[in-house]
Amino acid sequence: MLDFGKHTFHVWASYGVTVGLLLALIVASLVQARAAKARLDRAEKTDG
Amino acid sequence: MIALLIRDLRLAVRAGGGFGLGLAFFLIVVVLVPFGVGPEREILTRIAPGILWVAALLAALLSLDRIFALDHEDGSLALLATSPLPLEGAALMKALAHWLTTGLPLTLAAPALGFLLHLAPEAYGYLFLSLALGTPALSMIGTFGAALTVGIKRGGLLMSLLVLPLYVPTLIFGAEAVRRGAEGLATAVPLTMLAGITAGAFALLPFASAAALRVNLR
Amino acid sequence: MGYAQTMTRLTVTDLSCARGGIPVLDRVSFAVDAGQALVLRGPNGIGKTTLLRTLAGLQPALAGTVDLPEEEAAYASHADGIKATLTVEENLAFWAQLYGSAVPESVYDAFDLTTLRLRAAGTLSAGQKRRLGLARLGVIGRKVLFLDEPTVSLDTRSVGLFADYLRDTHLAAGGIAVIATHIDLGLDAPVLDLTPFKASATMAGASDEAFL
Amino acid sequence: MSIWEYANPKKFMATTTPVIPWVSWASFGLILVGLGWGLFLTPAAENFEHSVKILFVHVPSVLMAINAWFMMLVTSLIWLVRRHHVSALAARAAAPIGAVMTLIGLATGAIWGQPTWGTWWAWEPRLTSFLILFLFYLGYIALWSAIEDQDTAADLTSVLCIVGSVFAVLSRYAAIFWGQGLHQSATFSADKETNIDPSFWWPAVLSMGGFVLFFIALVLIRTNALIRLRRAMALEARANRGAS
Numbered sequence: 001m002l003d004f005g006k007h008t009f010h011v012w013a014s015y016g017v018t019v020g021l022l023l024a025l026i027v028a029s030l031v032q033a034r035a036a037k038a039r040l041d042r043a044e045k046t047d048g
Numbered sequence: 049m050i051a052l053l054i055r056d057l058r059l060a061v062r063a064g065g066g067f068g069l070g071l072a073f074f075l076i077v078v079v080l081v082p083f084g085v086g087p088e089r090e091i092l093t094r095i096a097p098g099i100l101w102v103a104a105l106l107a108a109l110l111s112l113d114r115i116f117a118l119d120h121e122d123g124s125l126a127l128l129a130t131s132p133l134p135l136e137g138a139a140l141m142k143a144l145a146h147w148l149t150t151g152l153p154l155t156l157a158a159p160a161l162g163f164l165l166h167l168a169p170e171a172y173g174y175l176f177l178s179l180a181l182g183t184p185a186l187s188m189i190g191t192f193g194a195a196l197t198v199g200i201k202r203g204g205l206l207m208s209l210l211v212l213p214l215y216v217p218t219l220i221f222g223a224e225a226v227r228r229g230a231e232g233l234a235t236a237v238p239l240t241m242l243a244g245i246t247a248g249a250f251a252l253l254p255f256a257s258a259a260a261l262r263v264n265l266r
Numbered sequence: 267m268g269y270a271q272t273m274t275r276l277t278v279t280d281l282s283c284a285r286g287g288i289p290v291l292d293r294v295s296f297a298v299d300a301g302q303a304l305v306l307r308g309p310n311g312i313g314k315t316t317l318l319r320t321l322a323g324l325q326p327a328l329a330g331t332v333d334l335p336e337e338e339a340a341y342a343s344h345a346d347g348i349k350a351t352l353t354v355e356e357n358l359a360f361w362a363q364l365y366g367s368a369v370p371e372s373v374y375d376a377f378d379l380t381t382l383r384l385r386a387a388g389t390l391s392a393g394q395k396r397r398l399g400l401a402r403l404g405v406i407g408r409k410v411l412f413l414d415e416p417t418v419s420l421d422t423r424s425v426g427l428f429a430d431y432l433r434d435t436h437l438a439a440g441g442i443a444v445i446a447t448h449i450d451l452g453l454d455a456p457v458l459d460l461t462p463f464k465a466s467a468t469m470a471g472a473s474d475e476a477f478l
Numbered sequence: 479m480s481i482w483e484y485a486n487p488k489k490f491m492a493t494t495t496p497v498i499p500w501v502s503w504a505s506f507g508l509i510l511v512g513l514g515w516g517l518f519l520t521p522a523a524e525n526f527e528h529s530v531k532i533l534f535v536h537v538p539s540v541l542m543a544i545n546a547w548f549m550m551l552v553t554s555l556i557w558l559v560r561r562h563h564v565s566a567l568a569a570r571a572a573a574p575i576g577a578v579m580t581l582i583g584l585a586t587g588a589i590w591g592q593p594t595w596g597t598w599w600a601w602e603p604r605l606t607s608f609l610i611l612f613l614f615y616l617g618y619i620a621l622w623s624a625i626e627d628q629d630t631a632a633d634l635t636s637v638l639c640i641v642g643s644v645f646a647v648l649s650r651y652a653a654i655f656w657g658q659g660l661h662q663s664a665t666f667s668a669d670k671e672t673n674i675d676p677s678f679w680w681p682a683v684l685s686m687g688g689f690v691l692f693f694i695a696l697v698l699i700r701t702n703a704l705i706r707l708r709r710a711m712a713l714e715a716r717a718n719r720g721a722s
Contacts, residue, residue: 005522007529007593014586015513018535021585022692025578029696033703040706043713051363055349055356062351123345130322130341131364131406192641196621196634206624210638213613214645220652237655245648256641263633266325287629288719467719473629474712476563477487477705 049137052128056145070107070150071157077103078161089166096165097175097226104154104179105215108186111150113207115142115191116198116261125198129265135258140250143184143191151183167230174229178242182222185246188253189214195257199264217245274300274335274409276321276442281330282465283313283320287473289328289465290316296458300409300440303432303453307446308460314446315343317460318412321444334442340408344418346399350388354379354398357387358405365406373404376431378424392419400428404435411436411443417451425449485562487705494698501698505691512685520678532590534681538689539582543611546576546693550618551643554636564701566632567708569639570622571700575693577615583608603657610649614642628708 060067081099085091119125128138158179159172167175193211197203225238276298283291290313298304306314320327321334322341348357355369362369374380377397382390387398396419403411417425429451432443437453445451472478516534523530550569557566587605588598599605621638625631 005527007527007532010529010589010592011517011531014532014535014589015517017585017589018539018582021578021582025575025696028574029700029703033699033706036703036706036710040710040713043710043717046713046717051360055352055360058356059349059351119347121345122347122349123343124347124349126319126324126341126343126345127347127361127402128364129324130339131361132337132366133364196638197624199630200624203624206620209613209620210617213610213617213649214641216610216613217645217648217652220649220656224656241652241655248644252644253641256637260634260637263630263637266630286627288715467716472712472716474708474715476485477709477712478716 049133049141052133052138052141053145056142057148060145060149067149067153070111071153073110074103074107074154074157075161077106078164081165093166093168093230096162096167097171097230098223099165100158100162100167100175101178101182101219101223101226104151104158104183105186105219107154108146108150108183108190109208109211109215111146112190112194112211113197113204115146115194117194117203120198120264125261126265129261135261136254139191139195139254139257139261142194143188143250143254146191147184147187151179151187155179155183170232171226171230174226174235174239178222178225178229178239181239181242181246182218185218185242185249186215188246188249189218192253192257192260195260195264198261218242221245274338274440274442275333276410276444277333278321279331279333281317281320281332282328282469283316283325284328284465284472285313285316289469289472291460291463292465292469293330294460294463295330298442298444300442301437303437303443303445303451303455305445305447305451305453305455305457306460307448307457312460312464314460315414318343318414318444318446322412334410338409339412340403340406340410341412341414342399342403342416343414346395346402348387348395348398351386353384353386354382354390355384357398358401361402362405365408367405367407369405372435373401376404376427376435377401378427393421393424396420397424397427400431404431409441411441411445413443413445413447415447416445417447417449425451429453485560485564487564487567487709490564491702491705494702498695498698498702501691501695505688505695508684508688508691510688512681512683512688516678516681516685520681523678529590529593530678532586533678534685536583536586536590537682538686539579539586540608541686542689542693543576543580543583543608545690546572546579547611547614547639547643547646549697550576550639554639557632558636563632563708564705566636567704568697568701569635570632571704572693572697573615573619573622575696575700577612577619579689579693580608580612580615584612601657603654606657607650607653610653611646614646618642628711 078099081095081103082092085095116125119128129135155176159176162172162175190211193207193214196210197207200206221238221242225235225242228235228238278297279295280293281291281295282289282293290311294317296304306317308314316325318341319325321332322339324341349360352360358369358373374383377400379394379397379401382394382398387395390398396417400416403413417428420428432451433453436443445455513534516531520531522528550572553565553569553572556562557569584605587608588600591600591602591605592598595602618635618638621635622631625634
């Protein structure tokens with residue numbers, strides 16, 4: 001694992017947190033988007 | 049305008065506890081703190097300004113959601129909206145009524161409770177002054193929060209979440225003024241900022257509250 | 267307590283209004299002259315309350331115009347804004363003060379409240395509270411009244427009292443009243459049935475219209 | 479064709495949907511390159527050694543946290559003035575992103591300061607004002623979900639956003655004033671690129687660009703999702719009305 005001297009842990013921790021939170025946000029948004037699309041398709045189907 | 053203020057004050061007194069409720073809560077919070085923090089004199093003296101201010105803030109918050117909720121339920125809010133009194137004036141009077149029933153008693157009682165927390169002798173004047181300058185802002189900001197959440201069922205908790213962040217500047221400058229007063233430092237800056245925020249709140253928030261009320265009445 | 271005899275007139279042209287973002291009434295038009303009343307009829311949910319709230323200015327209309335003398339509208343609904351802990355007198359005094367007028371003694375007799383004058387409003391019966399709510403209209407001195415089911419929970423004698431007040435005091439002095447009610451008030455007022463103005467399900471103007 | 483053309487939700491969705499993949503990949507690429515470069519190719523700074531690399535995530539997230547709120551303020555004003563549904567939904571879509579950006583800024587700021595302060599959290603003026611901003615975001619998001627009628631929610635949240643912006647600025651000065659009370663002056667304030675020497679400049683700019691595109695892409699995705707949701711609700715409401 002690349003060694004960043006004294007602050008190795010700190011650097012990796014901050015990147016880990018950042019990527020982790022961004023991924024969580026992306027996943028949540030995509031799940032919400034897919035649910036919205038599904039609901040819309042159902043509404044448009046019954047709307048005829 | 050004054051008619052609404054007088055009616056609200058009369059309602060607060062008639063409903064019993066109008067003046068006493070906020071005060072009692074303030075007393076309880078201040079009395080609870082030493083139980084949590086311990087009776088050591090040095091600790092209490094140091095945190096006294098902060099505790100008194102946080103207690104005042106929570107007491108103001110406690111009695112906020114009744115400001116518009118009662119009028120909304122019995123329909124007088126709609127009648128007020130169609131009266132010659134503009135909603136901005138109504139919001140202003142409601143804030144003033146809330147301050148008179150909650151903020152003012154707190155300001156008068158706070159120095160007396162300072163003894164319980166071993167507040168530094170020099171700080172009593174600043175405590176009174178900072179509360180006198182700051183509590184009106186608490187009422188006006190609170191009235192805005194109440195106007196935003198008047199239509200929401202069980203909106204009390206949500207209102208606290210909306211209003212507390214808005215209280216931060218007043219709390220910081222208020223408590224800081226007392227703390228610096230206690231240590232004999234210059235308190236001009238925090239006190240002027242405190243007064244500035246209160247003035248700004250009374251200039252901006254009646255209009256924001258009226259806008260929120262109009263939306264909720266739609 | 268007569269009103270200035272200026273020609274007060276209420277004209278409504280092509281008014282469309284919505285409830286909860288969905289249009290309920292489309293292109294309602296009518297006019298009411300001074301001293302006249304108009305009774306609104308129609309099935310529940312047709313939009314009587316919505317129309318009255320729009321006329322009183324409590325909510326914006328989707329389209330159309332409402333012309334009435336400036337600052338002369340007053341609204342009264344089921345929720346009559348009575349404070350239980352205040353006495354009858356204090357309730358009326360508050361509304362009078364708010365509208366910048368005084369409480370005329372005649373209003374106590376007109377609504378049979380003389381004996382209840384010093385009673386706390388909370389201790390009144392539903393019918394008495396209703397009469398106090400209506401007495402407010404007599405106190406605020408507004409010429410154009412928009413009344414939503416004013417006679418609910420009133421006994422026949424009180425309904426008669428209210429009808430007399432409307433006819434002999436309010437309308438006689440050149441006032442106007444638009445009333446949504448199913449009870450015959452004995453006023454020889456024209457009746458407007460709102461059914462023909464019911465908005466079609468696909469009418470434009472719904473707040474979601476941009477999404478459809 | 480004025481830009482207000484895009485206020486029409488269907489048109490907005492039609493024009494933005496093809497753009498989203500491009501912006502998403504561009505932001506992914508920029509972030510990858512920016513952070514990769516920053517992590518592996520830059521030397522250790524004089525007195526901070528490698529912990530300066532934390533800045534490549536801290537600075538962009540902090541900037542995006544502020545810009546997201548500013549964007550919400552602008553879209554709220556557009557909603558109040560022009561009544562365009564898309565801008566109100568864009569504000570609602572941006573709020574969670576801004577909140578997460580603030581959270582990232584707080585976390586990375588705390589990690590960045592830990593070696594100097596010796597603790598994981600210090601009530602340092604900058605971090606404190608971002609903590610307050612985070613509370614504003616929570617209130618805003620909570621208000622949206624507390625109201626059923628969508629137009630009322632849009633109006634009330636817009637008013638809250640405007641008033642909140644004024645108080646957010648006030649809180650910023652209050653936090654700075656209050657921070658001076660700490661007898662330790664802010665030894666470093668991790669201020670923007672200004673105090674970063676040239677060799678760090680490129681990775682910082684790249685990752686910043688990446689974060690901006692990330693924000694845009696996600697706002698578009700979330701706004702379109704909200705538009706579809708709103709359209710579905712409208713269709714369902716019409717179906718109920720038609721049936722009743």
